[in-house]
Amino acid sequence: MNARRLKRFVALWWLPVALVAGWWFLSLGRDSFYFPSLQKILAVLWRDLTTGNLLAWHGISLGNMAAGLAIAIVAGTLIGLLIGEFEGLRRAATPTLNFLRSIPPAAIVPLVIVAMGIGSAPKIFIIALACFWPVLLNTIDGVRGIPPQLRDTVKAFRIPLALRFRRVLVMAALPQIMAGIRIAIAVALVLMVISEFFGASVGVGFYINEAKQRFAMPETWAGTVLIGILGYVLSALFLRLERWLLAWYFQDSRTQGDEGA
């Protein structure tokens, strides 16, 4: 069992490790302006994380992201449950929703920054707005996908409305809601970075952009590497959470094949 686990670990990680090692050794001592050595990038990253304010900025960025995501998840799930449950409402709202969600969130970043100033509030607003759509649309799909047998059971037992929403709809739509949140996390990361390119004085996005303006290549690379690690860690953590929350679902659906992306 342990040997098999080790083998799987090696299979999953040999290529990334080889690539990073290749980057490290090939770039060692061959510093060019645009492509500093990996050693230098990591040294700068470590320096700014430990002695600079990058760690604190990192915290601020993550805080904005968490706040925006939380608003989007609460609003998207509640409105999604409502729209998904009432078929007439869903069909009537579909054109308006399709139109509104096609507005590129990145394009309104400068508008919102001007309107709300340069603090955290506009950044949280933009993240919440952009993440609202994937959560909303997935929740609607999740509620609509509830099997008719379940609906009949609810009707037969005359389960009251509040209980129906809390214990039946949310639970049945949960896999789809989680899929929506997974997309929302990726969206939030993008908007977090873009929003910090504008009128910001703190944050990881600001760190990268400010380094770029000084033509400080190692710092620009260091910030980008940090964002990459952050994205990977967040999605890996969320996958864990999803597996744990939805253990009952994955066990159930194993016979029906796994769901696509």
Add this chain to the structure above:
Amino acid sequence: MNAKLLLQQGAIAAAFVAAWVLGDVTHWFNPDVIPPIGDVVSAFATIWARPEFLPALLGTLGDALAGVAIAALCGIPLGMLIGMFPAVEISTRTLVDFGRSFPVIALMPILVLIIGSTHAMKITIVAIACFFPILLQTIYGARRLEPTIVDTVRAYRIPFMLKFFRVILPAALPFIATGIRIAVSVSVLVAVGVEVVINITGFGVETNLARINNQVAAAFAYVTCAGILGLAMTGAWELVEARLLRWHRRAAAA
């Protein structure tokens, strides 16, 4: 029945407009932030005639399409390779997971310094962002062969090339088409995102300029144009997809 649905859909849209108007007349919205809807509509009707409109449209559209094309050219063959061979799939899984969770827009500062503020830079970012949905869908598609088909192919000892072009690729096509549909809508979002930050002809640039010139209504109108462009491109791809996959739809319906 259909007329009733249209009426209901109109009612929801009207409610949205009414909320906007209400926000304006009660001065709950600051007009410098959310302009009156009438101003936005009239800006929308006039920006078409501006000399910078067509270049902006072509800038966003052309770079988005170029990015999707490059992403498809790289993503489909790589996805087939990864999806067909389990050893390749498990070796690349960590890399693919890393790439799909990477916010591509964060690469922009590095690419601006290396490539410069050019269309090539915008296309590169769009291509990287579109690469992952296409790659992932292609991997799913190549992996999802029905066991009965696999057995049939093996029983008849169908040669590899024939198997690839007549069995695996057609089976993966519906998934690849989905990947391209996602990529098309991503491409406009990313292109506009790049343009908002860096001045490379497109709707994002015009949005930002209008905002700087205090023409908030025009800025709203340009943002709306970018949204409509995204919808139109997705719609156009769905038409192409319906033609390409007619055999699949027919088989699925039967």
